[in-house]
Amino acid sequence: MAGDDLLDSLEAVSERFNFGEYEAKAYLTILEHGQVTASEISDYTDIPQPRVYDTVRSLSDIGLVELQESRPMKVLALDPSEAFDDLQTSLDTLVDGLQEQYTQPARGTEAVSLVKSRPTILRYLSEVIDSANYELMLSLTPELLDRFESQLRRQHEDGVAIEILLSPAAEVPDPAEYDYDALASTVKKRRGVTTPVIAVADGRYSIYATRESLKGDTDRYGVIFDRSELGFLVSMFMNTVLWTTAETVRTDGDELTFPRRYGTIRRAISDVATLDGDFYATIEGRDVLTGEQLVVSGEVVEANISPSLEEASLVVETEEERVTVGGQVAALEDIESFEIRIGRDSPPEPAD
Structure with missing residues (x-):
């Protein structure tokens, strides 16, 4: 995608996502009721009556609702799958164009990085999992276990020794209902809801992230140890603090080769x-x-x-x-x- 076309696509998508608080509340109300008047929107929400008309006209301008210029004016919901269809197409095209422009940054072999973006933390988690050649230790939520299940399955099939700690324990699937054998040599569960998310590959490349950071809280953080010798601190914490305070869910024990x-x-x-x-x-x-x-x-x-x-x-x-x-x-x-x-x-x- 050419530079000017890519810029135009970014601007077009940005305009469609130019939702303020009033637009968001009004749109959800319209979807819920199907057809409403401006007065009803004001009653259902805290949007001031004088702002309702500008708000619904803004939604109409970007193709999300239909206005019937009657007395009183009625606002009709449009099927979201149709309303957002062109946006989905634009996003697919935009992502393809952005991917063509993307140059993967080089990272130093002893880098220690602080990250706060949830997508970035998840990307690094995936990268640490894939980078393991022979040993992988993880502290995950059940939700993250589902997210990375296919990657863990591939690594386990390739002979990587995987140990997984899951928390909170109350949400951990029972081994009779979940195929842990296909993912790990040992699985444990821990009670603490504040247990951090951790991945350590081969004792070197690791990530430590707070639970809050994966909820999108920008005041929290994740730390990446990119094959740094400081990465042993993460594995030490995992071994001495978390692993020892967890209950075994399953282990291959004598089956080790x-x-x-x-x-x-x-x-x-x-x-x-x-x-x-x-x-x-x-x-x-x-x-x-x-x-x-x-x-x-x-x-x-x-x-x-x-x-x-x-x-x-x-x-x-x-x-x-x-x-x-x-x-x-x-x-x-x-x-x-x-x-x-x-x-x-x-x-x-x-x-x-």
């Missing part, structure tokens, strides 16, 4: 500690004292986590020594892990 990849050490420890048998690990990380990047492999001989979940570590016996592995920003352990691979019979191969 290995090898598996983990972006957060607490998930790795949770699986190792609850399943029988020997486990082997390959950890990509760095020495906490020197900062040297390294990969260690060996048998997991200990898996420790404090009751508060604040401290978590794996002890891995390599060919040379035993090393203690912690999560991101580890200080007490030997190694800060970025990615953990757990296998049953031998250490999994590291990433290419």
Whole structure:
């Protein structure tokens, strides 16, 4: 769509949406009653009598009602599907034209962004879900679960380990009525109606948003951690505060298959500690004292986590020594892990 045509389309759509408070109240009243007089509109609403005529003529000018110039003048409702048909066509054409003009902005790999727009928050939620390669943790409302169900189903089918916390618990569908198995390895529910909306992909790319921000309240916010190392704060909060105060709805438990990849050490420890048998690990990380990047492999001989979940570590016996592995920003352990691979019979191969 050419530049001038696109501008004309934007202006035309803008004119159709130029609804003031009086226009909106009058239009809904007319739709409700089908046919009304100007005096009746004033009675049904708080629109002053002198303003009613200008208001209904404005609605007539944009093609939403029909005026019968009788005494008294009558205002007739038009079928909304017909009244808005040309607008729907204009919007479809406009969106196609805007899409042609759209250039996706480049985002830095360590960006932290504050957003307040509900559509933007939902777009980032969708993007975080799609970006997960092997691990995805979510805190959602049942409504958002329905919204992203198809995406979660695809990711689960592709082998992404998905854990979902739903709240408020009173609105969470019963597992007998909802196919959670097709979406996640573990699903929990939590009572709190103020539980934030969260998505963490592979322990790195994450979003934190308040419930209010998804209701369109511009005084609230969402925070995006675009593959930032600060994203571990979101996963830490999810693991230690929300996950531990929730009730399990369903879990695949002993059905876990290995090898598996983990972006957060607490998930790795949770699986190792609850399943029988020997486990082997390959950890990509760095020495906490020197900062040297390294990969260690060996048998997991200990898996420790404090009751508060604040401290978590794996002890891995390599060919040379035993090393203690912690999560991101580890200080007490030997190694800060970025990615953990757990296998049953031998250490999994590291990433290419």
